[in-house]
Amino acid sequence: MKTEQKRVGIWIRVSTDYQVKDESPEHHEQRARYYVKSKDWHVAEVYRLDAISGKTVMEHPETLRMLKDIRRGHISGLVFSKLARLARNTKELLEFAEIFRLEGADLISLAEQIDTSTPAGRLFFTIISAMAQWEREEISSRVAASVPIRAEMGKPLGGQASFGYKWDNKQLIVDDKEAPIRKLMYEIFIECQRKKTTAEKLNSLGYRTRNGAYFSDTTVDRLLRDTTAKGVRLANYTKSTGDGKQWKVKPEDEWIQVPCPAIINQQLWQECNAILDEQRQKRTKIGRTSEYLLAGIVKCHCGKPMYIFSTAKKFTCKVCKNSIDEAVMNEIYQHHLKQYLGGITPQLFLEEIEAEISKQEDLLSSAVKKRAQLRKKMDDLVNLRLNEDLNKDHFANLYKPYEIQVTQLDESIPVLEAEIDFRRIQLKSSDFVLNEAKSLYTEWTDMAFSQKRAIAETVTEHITIGEDSINIALAYLPGSAQTSQRNFRGSYWPPA
Template identity: 70%
Template sequence: MEEKKRVGIWIRVSTEMQVKDDSPEHHEQRARYYVQSRDWHIEEVYRLEAVSGKSVMDHPEAQRMLKDLRSGRITGLIFSKLARLARNTKELLEFGDIFRKANADMVSLAEQIDTSSPAGRLLFTILAALSEWEREEISSRVLASVPIRARMGKPLGGQASFGYKWQDKILMIDQKEAPVRKLMYEIFLECQRKKTTSDRLNSLGYRTRNGARFSDTTVDRLLRDTTAKGQRLANHTKSLGDGKQWITKPEHEWVVLPCPAIIDEHLWQQCNSILDEQTTKRTKIGRKSEYLLAGFVKCSCGKSMYVTSTAKKFTCKVCKNNISVEDMDDIYQGLLKGYLNDMRPEMYIDEIDTQLKEKEQLLSSTIKKRAQLRKKMDDLVTLRLNGELDKDHLAELYKPYETQVHQLDKSVPELQSEIDLKRAQMTSSEFVLTEAKALYEEWHNMLFPQKRAIVETVTEYITIGQDSVNVGLAYLPTTTPQTSQHDFKGSLRQLA
């Protein structure tokens, strides 16, 4: 015996209709008669009494009905008329979509619509078309308004960039996040490594807005974001529809708006130039290198040197300068020895450590001094309140303390920033030194991918002259701020 169709009865009567004696009992009885005539089974009755039809989707009874629909407890819904299901056109279309996707039926008694019949199923087609049209209309209106809203500087949805917040539809600097955003640029400028920057921020206890640890991907995205330098890009991306995948719009559609800057443009440009250079270097070197130093070796004329397939030599196509791959590897290893042993880079780390301790001591004394001054200011106010100090005398004594406190208030964050940078320098220097030592000491035991990874970490450039080799090894902080790498030169006759 075929199982009877399980349906629900939807009863919604507004207060106004109840006053007119259009009772819910009347609607329910009418629905029961219909069910009986179709030989169906009433599984549940959903009652929304004295509820406006303006919006019912979030009503507990509506949610209960949809849950039963999705679970298969009911496979159809009966109501007296479409207006009783929902007066809100948008919600009515949404209900139609939900029932269509659940392969369930809708029965409107007044309009004589029963989607279990061939004629009634036409309703789903109409509802689906109307729903799609409604979505496209909304989408078109939104898309048309986006450029206008962007040029007006209004928010287009989504969160503000880290370091900022929307307040009364105006982009403002977030005083809690902005110092972290600024510190990120400063740390990266010193260490020139996204991973080191994220590790340093995490070790200092900083987290992203949602409480997650900073990653090198997050650092890259925030470093490249122009908002920090006072240029907010709007209308430059669009969703592919799922809200997860986004693509960049054509540049002519972008809207660039001024906004409060967290850092100066020069700092932003310095960091992004480093990022661009690193991206170019990675693209040029590639993931798989047949030769250990491929991509780094350049001729003194400025042209890159490539390995010929037969001679196994780095050769400059312009001036024909060349050096064999084997000789170049041996020279590189010899220069690493000079870097690690003769120049003793540990002394630079010790120097940074000394500077760090000095800054930390200065910060501690500054905070202590500020606390002392604040206590003196509070004591003066107490004397004034007790009548032991007149107004003019209070101002004379209070003003110098206030000036000093303001000066210290400016000094404290500056010192904290310097300490953060010194700590980042320390981490970066120790990492480079460790990698370089490993490469030298385990040279003959390492696999090629291991060697190559370390070479990319510690090598800035290799320049080949007619009788010399100039190698720039990776950043290691020194007392001279302008020095970003260390040059080591050697004669080809002596080193090869």
């Protein structure tokens, strides 16, 4: 069964008119295309930002088009020559990485050998997330330090006053008209324990929100959860999404707590919020945590995933009724790791990749040098022609062969670069998978289940249970060494 090709975009950005000419966007596009071809992907879009500064690109029409394509699933990856070509602004680079991570899309930087579709490349998202977290903590620290100073100076901390409060002379104080309604809301809710009933009761008593609207269960929920009523105002906990209309909550470690006058006591606030939390938990379906090492990895030969549905602890296909004992599958998997790691094939494979890279790099170096030599000869011929030391026909006869050879080199150089890019990323990923597999096998008994599970997900491409065989494939290892098939007899597949 043929799998659908991965659809990716190619990102081409240069900073000035000079760079458009000097760096040759066409060259970078060809290099990216050859890399995409080597991965058996499909180029769905090309995004060109010619002569655009790298200081900020987020609002550029091509950027917005690319992000729209990512979010609607038109492409699931973006290939570019280097990170500096994507965005020179660190903040925007972090934003790009976060968007791609959340959308499940891949970033492929050829110069830095980053391909997040590979196990090794996915570490990039981990590193970027750590950087983003550090930046948030730095901002939070600065904001937290400024809040007390602004308060001492008598400056408002910003934001609309919560229902029941108002700003007076840059100070947040209790609003005598709204505060009794806010307090009554908590008292009604603690009795009926229903947000909608609380809203209906307030409305029937003739109370309205600040802008004259009816209270709704959403408004009641928001006000009941607002900590201001118990004497703790939250600052720096929301930010605009950019259109000025929508807001989203920031990470909790960025929030700033500022003391303010209380309308109700802490006990009443906590009791109401405990009820809200319990109600939310009952409504939320909690996903099951995987209890089995290879759950979600084991598949039937028909293509359907196999899961454990009963206390019998067998991976079973709902369609084919094909099954295998979970403990036996773990034993086979461990035995496969031992067989694989015990051989010399993986190390030979890595050495073969390194040798191939070295060979391609020699060819590339030779091609670049040859091209430079030919260009110099062509320039010399042009100077001779300008000085009338060569007639037109003689010049053409000498110049044309050089021109043809340079054109051929211009076509072959991106191919060599793409081959090197592919091999370097393959080497990095294979080495990463090999080391993870070694850790999993050697520390199998002592390793925590969560860590063991994470490594198994990383290093295992697939495990397919056939009618008379098991196929285990490790990610990014050679075809000859990455799969193993084992015959079975009876109901189980015990290792030989």
